[in-house]
Amino acid sequence: MSTAGxxxxxPRELRPRTLDDVLSLLGAAVGAFALVWLLYEWILPLHGxxxxxxxxxxxxxxxxxxxxxxxxxxxxxxxxVIAAAVHAAAAVVGIALLSTVAFIFLRGWRPLLHLNMFAxxxxxxxxxxxxxxxxxxxxxxxxxxxxxxxxxITLPLGFGTAVFLTEVGGRLARVVRTVxxxxxxxxxxxxxxxxxxxxxVTLHFPxxxxxxxLAITVMMLPIAARAADVVLRVVPGGLREAGLALGxxxxxxxxxxxxxxxxPGLATALILAVARGVGETAPxxxxxxxxxxxxxxxxxxxxxxxxxxxxxxxxxxxxxxxxRGFGAASILVALVLLLFxxxxxxxxxxxxxx
Amino acid sequence: xxxxxxxxxxxxxxxxxxxxxAPSLALTDRLFHNGARVIGLTMLAIVGSIGVFLAIxxxxxxxxxxxxxxxxxxxxxxQDVLGISAVLVGTLCVALVALTVAFPLALGxxxxxxxxxxARLRGTLVSLVDLMAAVPSIVYGMWGLxxxxxxxxxxxxxxxxxxxxxxxxAVHADPDAPVWDWVQSQYTASAFIAGxxxxxxxxxxxxxxxxxxxxxxxxxxxxxxxxxxxxxxxMIRTVVLPFGRGGIIGGTMLSLGRALGETxxxxxxxxxxxxxxxxxxxxxxxxxxxxxxxRFGEASDAQLxxxxxAGFVLFLITLLVNTLASIVVNRSRSGAATEI
Numbered sequence: 001m002s003t004a005g006x007x008x009x010x011p012r013e014l015r016p017r018t019l020d021d022v023l024s025l026l027g028a029a030v031g032a033f034a035l036v037w038l039l040y041e042w043i044l045p046l047h048g049x050x051x052x053x054x055x056x057x058x059x060x061x062x063x064x065x066x067x068x069x070x071x072x073x074x075x076x077x078x079x080x081v082i083a084a085a086v087h088a089a090a091a092v093v094g095i096a097l098l099s100t101v102a103f104i105f106l107r108g109w110r111p112l113l114h115l116n117m118f119a120x121x122x123x124x125x126x127x128x129x130x131x132x133x134x135x136x137x138x139x140x141x142x143x144x145x146x147x148x149x150x151x152x153i154t155l156p157l158g159f160g161t162a163v164f165l166t167e168v169g170g171r172l173a174r175v176v177r178t179v180x181x182x183x184x185x186x187x188x189x190x191x192x193x194x195x196x197x198x199x200x201v202t203l204h205f206p207x208x209x210x211x212x213x214l215a216i217t218v219m220m221l222p223i224a225a226r227a228a229d230v231v232l233r234v235v236p237g238g239l240r241e242a243g244l245a246l247g248x249x250x251x252x253x254x255x256x257x258x259x260x261x262x263x264p265g266l267a268t269a270l271i272l273a274v275a276r277g278v279g280e281t282a283p284x285x286x287x288x289x290x291x292x293x294x295x296x297x298x299x300x301x302x303x304x305x306x307x308x309x310x311x312x313x314x315x316x317x318x319x320x321x322x323x324r325g326f327g328a329a330s331i332l333v334a335l336v337l338l339l340f341x342x343x344x345x346x347x348x349x350x351x352x353x354x
Numbered sequence: 355x356x357x358x359x360x361x362x363x364x365x366x367x368x369x370x371x372x373x374x375x376a377p378s379l380a381l382t383d384r385l386f387h388n389g390a391r392v393i394g395l396t397m398l399a400i401v402g403s404i405g406v407f408l409a410i411x412x413x414x415x416x417x418x419x420x421x422x423x424x425x426x427x428x429x430x431x432x433q434d435v436l437g438i439s440a441v442l443v444g445t446l447c448v449a450l451v452a453l454t455v456a457f458p459l460a461l462g463x464x465x466x467x468x469x470x471x472x473a474r475l476r477g478t479l480v481s482l483v484d485l486m487a488a489v490p491s492i493v494y495g496m497w498g499l500x501x502x503x504x505x506x507x508x509x510x511x512x513x514x515x516x517x518x519x520x521x522x523x524a525v526h527a528d529p530d531a532p533v534w535d536w537v538q539s540q541y542t543a544s545a546f547i548a549g550x551x552x553x554x555x556x557x558x559x560x561x562x563x564x565x566x567x568x569x570x571x572x573x574x575x576x577x578x579x580x581x582x583x584x585x586x587x588x589m590i591r592t593v594v595l596p597f598g599r600g601g602i603i604g605g606t607m608l609s610l611g612r613a614l615g616e617t618x619x620x621x622x623x624x625x626x627x628x629x630x631x632x633x634x635x636x637x638x639x640x641x642x643x644x645x646x647x648x649r650f651g652e653a654s655d656a657q658l659x660x661x662x663x664a665g666f667v668l669f670l671i672t673l674l675v676n677t678l679a680s681i682v683v684n685r686s687r688s689g690a691a692t693e694i
Contacts, residue, residue, distance in 0.1 A: 048508035050506070051509055079587040083470065083586065086462045086465050086469075086470055087470065088462070089461070090462055090467070092459055093557055094482070096557075097489075100489065100494065100497045101489070103500070104496065104497070107500070156393075157396065157400075160393035164390035164391065164394035168390045168391065172394060176398050181676075182405075184676070185611055185615075185669065185672040185675075186669055186672075187616075187617070187643055187665070190408070190615070190669055193650060193661060193662060194407060221397070222401060249382055250383045251382045272488060276488065279488075279489070279493070280490070281492045281618040282617035282643065285647060307490060307618070311492060311618065311622070314492075329492070329493055332490055339488075340481075340485050
């Protein structure tokens with residue numbers, strides 16, 4: 001038993017990838033690139049970046065299968081090729097998300113350099129005017145007011161319904177749950193058309209921020225109620241029973257045990273519903289009208305909002321105005337990102353506590 | 355005998371029935387239950403009235419046009435010729451393109467997150483997918499219109515020239531015309547490009563459902579497969595995919611429901627054309643939601659009713675798809691309740 005013997009017995013290093021694997025991957029990628037370059041750019045009459053990448057990837061899969069197949073059985077070849085395909089799918093989705101966000105900010109950063117973009121409205125500003133005139137304050141304020149009213153209605157009604165569904169129950173609860181779940185299928189444009197027909201055409205209510213927020217509410221209510229229902233159902237039944245066994249009334253158990261336990265989840269559900277509501281264009285398009293000036297009164301006169309402003313700017317075809325639209329889209333995306341990070345923070349809080 | 359006489363006389367008229375437990379709740383609880391019931395009923399009234407309202411509003415249209423409403427493809431209110439057959443076909447085309455693109459990508463991403471990604475990256479990836487779902491649809495519309503469309507038109511051109519014999523890749527235009535700008539314009543504003551933009555909205559939805567189910571696949575069975583010498587793909591094929599079948603089908607159908615109702619991204623990209631066609635690469639198509647978005651402003655009462663009917667039909671279709679999806683998801687092995 002010498003120390004040298006022990007050194008020899010050191011366990012072999014286990015690596016999922018050998019040098020052979022890495023090299024065959026790289027070789028297949030480079031070889032496929034060269035092949036496709038030759039065929040695509042010189043021999044076949046093809047053009048376009050997207051087509052080149054697609055062809056390169058397909059050729060790569062073929063090369064990789066052949067190279068791996070030289071030294072490995074079929075099962076291993078299949079395993080490798082599918083791993084490559086799965087990684088590529090994830091990469092495509094990642095690139096698509098990244099390119100979307102990056103593209104919006106790249107095209108929209110220039111108007112944002114002017115502070116009047118955040119402090120001014122578009123009253124009296126022509127679409128082709130330079131960026132140091134006018135801004136999107138009216139759209140930001142409009143979005144905040146509309147979503148604020150929508151939250152004020154959704155929060156008690158949606159979460160109250162969720163409490164009713166999980167805590168009280170009964171035959172009525174089953175009916176309500178079925179109807180609420182069915183209504184999450186309502187397309188947002190139909191929600192807008194419903195408010196438009198009922199409120200504006202039939203009841204002659206003017207086009208206004210309030211009508212828009214009602215349309216957003218109609219769209220958000222089933223989503224929020226259902227999400228909150230899911231969150232409350234995950235609260236462990238043992239906690240409820242402990243509360244009741246200690247002699248608390250049902251109401252005190254719900255208020256002091258169930259809701260505090262579910263608070264981070266409920267906050268996440270609400271914030272995600274708000275992110276959805278703030279970015280939804282279709283219901284607003286039908287109900288709010290589009291003002292060019294700042295309007296803080298939701299009950300009278302038309303009101304603009306970020307998605308609506310973006311839509312009209314992008315469709316105008318006037319380059320400066322389109323760029324302004326991209327600037328507004330950057331603000332909207334930043335707003336959604338902010339809400340989203342807040343939701344994640346809250347969700348993580350829950351993870352730490354449990 | 356002695357014991358029997360010593361024992362206290364048992365009163366025969368008092369039975370040993372358990373004490374009556376009157377479930378009389380405290381006042382606060384009664385208030386709470388009834389308050390919750392009122393909220394539930396309010397919700398039912400609001401949400402249910404939408405469905406009822408749509409159904410009632412579509413009666414005059416259906417009475418006026420009858421079955422022609424479903425077979426006519428023109429939408430010309432001035433001539434009193436209205437129908438949604440072309441619109442429905444267009445809606446279906448956009449949704450199917452979106453699904454064809456989204457399904458493999460969502461499945462691959464879900465598998466990547468649950469099986470291939472390093473464990474410490476997993477949380478970040480999950481929130482990235484959720485973030486993708488939170489990005490407003492108009493942003494995806496702009497992405498599709500300004501960034502994707504020029505590239506996608508080239509792919510469409512290639513598909514038409516080389517696979518044009520397939521009926522859905524056919525385009526009524528000359529692919530070899532000398533002016534490239536004109537040729538390219540023939541492949542823009544199509545169901546294909548709108549479907550690509552919609553697929554971006556649909557991917558996170560499908561991916562989230564699939565990943566959730568894949569992650570619940572039992573560890574014991576995974577380890578058993580690996581211990582028997584299977585490769586990673588072998589394990590996925592024999593354990594994860596069969597376990598997650600309900601989630602795959604259900605997630606795909608849920609995203610189909612979303613794709614059918616998507617409005618703004620489609621409105622931005624397509625240009626309306628009321629022709630029944632499955633030629634997805636060709637310029638112009640229309641969907642129910644873009645029809646509503648485009649025509650509500652100029653609509654008279656009768657046309658509004660027709661638009662509401664179209665919306666109602668769309669709602670019924672998405673409702674059917676979503677209901678089937680939830681049945682499939684609930685029937686699968688996963689998704690048990692939490693209890694301690």
